[in-house]
Amino acid sequence: MTRLLDINDLHVTFPTEDGNVKAVDGLSLTLDAGETVAIVGESGSGKTVTSLSVLGLHNKKRTRLTGEILVHSERGVVDVVSCDDEELRKLRGSAVAMIFQDPMSSLHPYYSIGNQLSEAYRVVTKASKKDALKRCVEMLDLVGIPEPQKRVKEYPHQFSGGMRQRVMIAMAIINNPRILIADEPTTALDVTVQAQILSLLKELQREFNMGILLITHDLGVVAEVADRVNVMYAGKVVERGTVDDIYYRPLAPYTMGLLSSIPSVYGKGTGRLSAIPGQPPSLISLPEGCSFASRCSFPSQVVGASCATDAPHLSEDEPGHFARCHLALADRRTAGAKFAAKGGTA
Amino acid sequence: MTPIVKVENLTKHFPIKKNALARRKAGNVKAVDGISFEIAPGETLGMVGESGCGKTTAGRTIIKLYEPTGGKIYFEGEDITEISPSAMRSYRSKMQIIFQDPFASLNPRHTIGRIIAAPFEIQNITPEGGVKRAVQTLMERVGLNPEHYNRFPHEFSGGQRQRIGIARSIALKPKFIVADEPVSALDVSIQAQIINLLDDLQTEFGMSFLFIAHDLSVVQHISDRVAVMYLGKIMEIAPTTDLYAAPHHPYTKALLSAVPVPDPQTERTRERILLHGDLPSPMNPPTGCVFNTRCWKAQDRCRIDEPELLQIGTSSVACHFPE
Amino acid sequence: MINYISRRLLYAAVILLLVSMAVYAIFQFLPFDPAALTCGKNCRPNLIAANRVRLGFDKPLWEQYWLFLSGIFVGRDYGVGSAAFSCSAPSLGYSFRQNACVTDLIKQALPVTLSLAIGALILWLIVGIGLGILAARFKDSPIDTGSTIFVLIGTSLPTFVTGLLLLIYLTLKNNIIPLNFDAYVSVFDNPSKFFMYFLLPWITLAFAFSAIYTRYTRSAVIETSGEDYIRTAWAKGLKSSVVLRKHTLRAALAPLTTLAGLDFAGLLGGAILTETIFNLPGLGRMSLKAVNDFDLPVVLATTLLAATIVVIMNLIVDLLYAVLDPRVRVG
């Protein structure tokens, strides 16, 4: 397997007037070629901040970034956190590309699709305008836009949301990047269009052996496309494992809560949902102990530590399956079994 | 039993003016184009469909926030299609709406107390024990701390604001509530809290809901029956369990199959129907069956004849070739 | 697009017609006898009556308006016999006060105002946009603070104060720019003299505008920099100069065309204060004087001219905007 990305102990802090916002607090993850690694979590858990860090897209003056983000590119390993602007710029688009959540606002309203696509191509390859335009038409065709010859001259406002996201995908993969970061690529789209886009991404991944870092809050989407999953809560990874680990053997109480709060189209009756009470903590004054303690139902069962004052570590409870919780593993296994997805109940 | 709400062939078209100079109509957006259904007392009708299919317009037209273009609306058996705004006022206390956006739908300059008390004020009702008492009881009922009576909306999280909106809408114990995507803007864990709250309130007060959402799992969870909309028309309407277990309309089938399920094994094995293309413009919808441009079963007939809603078992389906 | 342009042209023509009617009507309903105003102190009833006939004030209102309107296109003759005289097209009336065709008066004043406005426009666009971009790029740096102070001063100092201060310090006290008592010369005749003549007025006029444009540019650039599509541009690996020039500025400055066009149109009607301070024989001073002298034909003509310029400028700005923004172009 080819390693593409190593993030080690990433901390991202935004100094603001009210205090320091600890948006990402010690995150580590890896991404290999051909696999899809998902980051899931609620709004504000630090997913977007993480993904922007990989491309070095934060405003340097207003962000404190520590840790390592190692991108394994054709030209060697580059640490995004410490490298200079020029090196970073050369990674963007060629080694690491990104698609964003809102296809409506991610394309420049004043330039034609062809202009924007070929710009992305030419900045890396220095191709002639004519060759670039030919490549754009090919790419539009590849992502399933009908009449690419004609559409390439049109402007973003003449495209529907789903088509714009296709254009964004075409733009991202036009230079065959090894890493594709997709930040909520389908959140703004309808389910039928979401299904189209996800299947397109899977197809392209198979074809080009890209590593995809998929950021989403939708557990359904994760189950559909991810190989491995990182569950984030308040800037920290609280559980990491394969999809099956996460859905069938959840070991972190937050993951269990998440799984049990989603009503599912298939199976199970219409009983009450077991909602997680309360709301996430403020990132400016994170609690001393476990960030999830105030919403968790297990602290009273924990022995040997205090959820309110001792911060749990991410520990490898099973091979390749990490969780961050003080509760005894056996107790978590029993609890997890109650909330786990049923498995093949369609 | 008389249905709480009954609509017959309801239409709502929005005229589109090309520009201020020409002043001539360039066409109509057929946002809602002939829908019919009933909602029984205590029943929740779910309404699903993709963005722009007319769910919000339908919901607002039914409680006459929009003037209908055509068709009939009955509330508890009485025709309210044509009644004057002043006569409508007495109905307002019996029908309420909960909005999608918990951020935009609350006046930022009013205290929570004042926002929740608004329906009393508008209807000129003084509840037993005074307005403040009633408001605080409501706050407690929806899971807000009654001591926060004098706080402002920006001091609350999204889920809490949605609770405020809900408290306001149940203040007058309405018989019918249009809930327009009440949980779409919320995170799953908060979403579950709100769904449970709505469930409980319905059990307690026995009101009927028109529950609009684009999330099929949420709709399934909360509804007794479900209506599937596409381009301003109802494609299928059926009891929830039947609709999800055996969808008859190709669109319903495609929609259900497009929803990713939070279960990796199911995801790996199941077949998925991928629809091609995008939603056509509601300004000039396709002739015949509006779904024909994206339907994999479409034949010539579908491009000419518009199918009517026909009964198949417990479901009503508008398709020439139902499953 | 052709369709759009022709529709807009028609629209502009209709508006101009309506404006001319309105302006004409307003001056008719003023409580003055236009004929009595033609001769001032030495008016005698028979002179007034003669002038009334000569200028056509005896005719019904609609006919007067028609004569006025057709005069613009074919010129106009006044009086008969030996007392006859004519103003050739485009005629905007005849000023008895100054014994001249209004068009000729305007022909003298317009180049002055035009030179003043164009020069100032160029100056304030360069200074305002340039400083605004710098302030936005180096946000919170000393440059930004400096620009903020400039904006504060520029927007709070009235034009006449700026003008007088410049006049006193640059000319009278330090003699950096020599005081100019000469008459207006055109750029084509004597460029250096022309520049000396207009330098102070340009600076004075551009001062306040520069400040406004700095503020606008700064906030537009900062706001645009936060747009999603700018993030997309960075993610492509573009150089920061390309992101700024091609992506940010294009979007941030497009709305500025509207602002600049209308400000410019406003100035063409006459920059009264600046023209007065520096004693420039432009349209502004001309209309001010005409108002003071009850020189109705001149007031009527300058008002109409100003309105026309605004309408035409609006048209130009809209067309320009359609060229810049594809969303307008197609829609």
Ligand SMILES: Nc1ncnc2c1ncn2[C@@H]1O[C@H](COP(=O)(O)OP(=O)(O)OP(=O)(O)O)[C@@H](O)[C@H]1O
């Ligand atoms: N530039 C910034 N300055 C200050 N705080 C920031 C900044 N960017 C993000 N944050 C904060 O960091 C936290 C994490 O934000 P992030 O955008 O990563 O969340 P997310 O997990 O992507 O959520 P969502 O699902 O809503 O997109 C949030 O609390 C956010 O308010």
Ligand SMILES: Nc1ncnc2c1ncn2[C@@H]1O[C@H](COP(=O)(O)OP(=O)(O)OP(=O)(O)O)[C@@H](O)[C@H]1O
């Ligand atoms: N006031 C209006 N004027 C003109 N067109 C309108 C108006 N309101 C809605 N529409 C149009 O009517 C159609 C239906 O809109 P509606 O808001 O009812 O859809 P929806 O199903 O609620 O979509 P969403 O899921 O995005 O909320 C859309 O094409 C919309 O653009």
Ligand code: SF4
């Ligand atoms: S550490 Fe304690 S509070 Fe945190 S998840 Fe585990 S049991 Fe819950």
Ligand SMILES: [Mg+2]
């Ligand atoms: Mg995000």
Ligand SMILES: [Mg+2]
């Ligand atoms: Mg809606």
